[in-house]
Amino acid sequence: MAKLLTKSKFKMALECPTKLWYYDRPDEYANILDDDSFLKALAEGGAQVEALARCYFPDGISIESSSTTEALNKTQLLIQRDSITVFEASFQYQNYFLRADILQKRPGHIKIIEVKAKSISKKDESKMGTKKWQPYIADIAFQKWVLQQLYPSFTISSYLMLVDKDAICPTDGLNQKFLVQKDSNSKAIVTLTSPVTEEDLSIKILREVNVDHHIELFWQEKNDEEQTVKDQFHNFSKIYFSEQKFPPKAKSECGDCQFNTKESDKFLSGFKECWRESLGYKETDFNDTTILDLWDCRNKPKYFQQGLIKLKDINETEFKINESDKSGISRTERQWLQIEKVKTQDNSVWIDKESLKAEMDSWRYPLHFIDFETAMLPIPFNKGSHPYQGIAFQFSHHTLNENGQVAHVGQYLNTEPGVDPSIEFVRYLKKELENDDGTIFRYSNHENTYLNSILERLEQMIEPPNDKEDLCFFIRSITKSPSDSKVKWEGPRCMVDILELVKRFYYDPLTNGSNSIKQVFPAILNRSDFLQEKYSQPIYGAVNGIQSHNFINQCWIVKENNRIKDPYHLLPPINKDISDEDAQLLFDSEDLKEGGAATIAYAKLQFTNMSHSEREELRNALLRYCELDTLAMVMIVEAWQDMLQT
Structure with missing residues (x-):
């Protein structure tokens, strides 16, 4: 039977027509977005x-x-x-x-x-x-x-x-x-x-x-070869219906390709096949770091046009570096650092000890580490709510004292069907953080964004809670105003973003350019003798050990092939039907990517039929993962403290 070209295949072909060849052969080529x-x-x-x-x-x-x-x-x-x-x-x-x-x-x-x-x-x-x-x-x-x-x-x-x-x-x-x-x-x-x-x-x-007008304009849009979308459509249709493979072309979009997978005994990698055919790559070429791996690179197409695909081939003359106007390194200096370490095969950590120490000297103990899990639902819970109003349903809270004592001191999780817990969430967070003036840490802007969203909601409520003013004052005290806000503020206890500290003061080639906590944490664990020594014993969640709500006698240092296993891989996936890494790849929206597996788990708890035991299992998985997120932040800071002393 002849293959049919559907609307989903049409969209895929606009991204890259070669994908159709791999998509139609699921028994041969691995597809990250399958099933x-x-x-x-x-x-x-x-x-x-x-x-x-x-x-x-x-x-x-x-x-x-x-x-x-x-x-x-x-x-x-x-x-x-x-x-x-x-x-x-x-x-x-x-x-x-x-x-x-x-x-x-x-x-x-x-x-x-x-x-x-x-x-x-x-x-x-x-x-x-x-x-x-x-x-x-x-x-x-x-x-x-x-x-x-x-x-x-x-x-x-x-x-x-x-x-x-x-x-x-x-x-x-x-x-x-x-x-x-x-x-x-x-x-x-x-x-x-x-x-x-x-x-x-x-x-x-x-x-x-x-959208009739937008459709007319859409068909007339041109690609780099000056072909209109209508011409591209007829061209790839002809090749597709003749059961031929569209000639592959290496381009910046290859980094997000669902066929960019590792080859296995069972499946081929469409990405590798494309690059072998279009660039003449041999197997050893795939070991080299490419422009696809360069952190926050905004002009990848330019490098592809110039044939500068491997980082080791890029010279300083082709790279514009702007110096930072504050302590630490700028975005482009960090990019060049990544390139330079590839060129010189230098696998060592770079750390700006002086600037990081100055930053750390301004912190007040006890240090507080918080992480939120959130959701955005198109159909709201409550009358008077807007679609896609952010919902905060979980947090984890660790502390680190001046004497080095770590504790998981608090957590919150509300997945009750039909309940938007965001206001109660802030109430509980306030109780956790109001007992001292210690520095509060987050990783990325996510927590700031959601607290501002809840603040806006509180201010617009027709029937606000009795403690509205207290909650608003608390939120403003630990956040800064969104970039598009008419009213500007930065709270006296504004959360410190560890991600920003990583970007300015710390680079580890083991992260391959990624600043995600899911990459930085395993990398720093492999670098830090201090962390390896401290957490190699089952002290986490032990009596007279480190206080934990969800772990008992947990050992975080497990070696595999001479490397320390990623602690996230020591836990079963949150959702049995998809790995936590693949969960992020499902989504186009950055908000949903941020939540990934937790977003899926929350939607299951809200909108599917589940037994009591299944609900408890999923809730416990969420609690463990969120606790590990804040523990990861603690360990990054502990490792830095140790590095500054050596």
Whole structure:
């Protein structure tokens, strides 16, 4: 049977047409994004959003089918009516196939609606022509093109139905009405736990946006070779239908390719195959660090055009370095440091001891380390809430005293279905931190962002809690204002970002340019004799050892192949059905990437049927991981303290 070109394959081919070859051969090539549609739909809220969208069309008929042929036949029967609304209508023109989320047919007119769990506000509409929106426009553009070929005498209008960030949810408990389950094809299906009422729909939190104009512009966009999208489409379609492989081209996007995997006995790496064919790489070439690994590199296409792909081939003359205007190194100085260490094969740690010591001398004990787990749900919990309002549902809290004593002193986790715990979360955090004026640490801007989001919500509440002023004062005291805020502040006890300290004062080649705590922590553990000595004994969670809420007699130093095993790998994955690393790869949104496995776990606890024992197991996994996150921050600081003494 001839292969069909679908809207998802069309979008994939726009990223890189060679991907189609690998995608159609799942038995040969490993694909990082395989078999994850259920988890992605669950965590992003796509399944619930689509179910809510259908509620806006009570006369809609859903096509249920077990095969493409059956879906096409059922669609053809229904579409003969003059006026009809169909969910999951299927159409095929030649070997182009589409399944439309919502299709309305009226005499001489067809309206297609693609439903996306993507947020939009009034100010975003002007940005819909930007690159960020291209995958969404491409999706509906493909559908419109197929329908135009099949129904040339009809006018066809195209809409994206998006989550309206400006809307206010009219009722309590709306998101709990959509129970998500996995069908026999591992797809997410939604069952209503109770009817969606007129009041639930009295304010629409999903909004239709006409994109016909954006589609016209989209087809005319040009690539580096000056080919329009329409020309590219016809070109790769021709090659695809002739069952040939599109000639590969190495480019900056290869870094995010889902076929950029390690080869194994079972599977080939599409990425390696592309680079062998396009660059003439031998197996040894793949051991060299490339421009794809250079931290925060914003002009990768330029290096690819110049053929400067391996870091060792880049010279200082081709690299513009701007000095830092504060202590430590600048972004470009750090990039050059990474390149220089590759060029000289220097695997040693770089640390700006003087600047780091000056920073550390300003800290007040006891030191507090906090980490949040959060979620952003398209359909809100409560009446009066906005879609995608940030929800903070978990924190972990470690302390480090001046005498070196470490303790896991507190934690919070609320995953009760239908409850937004964000205000209570801040209350508990305040209790944890208000007993002294010790310096507070976070890793990345995430905690600052969410506290500011909760602050804004508190200030806008029509019926605020009695302790609103206390909570607002507390949040302002430990945060700084967002960059786009009209009112500027920096609290007297503003959290210190360890990520910023890493960027300015510390570089370890073992991280391969990444500053993620998931890379920095295992690397520093392998470097620090102090940490290895201290944590090689089962003192963590032991009587008279280090206080812990979730571990008993835990030993964190486990050797494997002469290296210390990543402590995160000592724990079973949070979700049994996906590794924690792969969980991050599922998402396009940075907010969801940040949460990764915890975001998926929270969505499961909120929107799926689980037994009490399954819930407890998942809650315990969340507690262990969040505790390890703050312990990792403690260990990084302990290692630095030791390094400054040697």
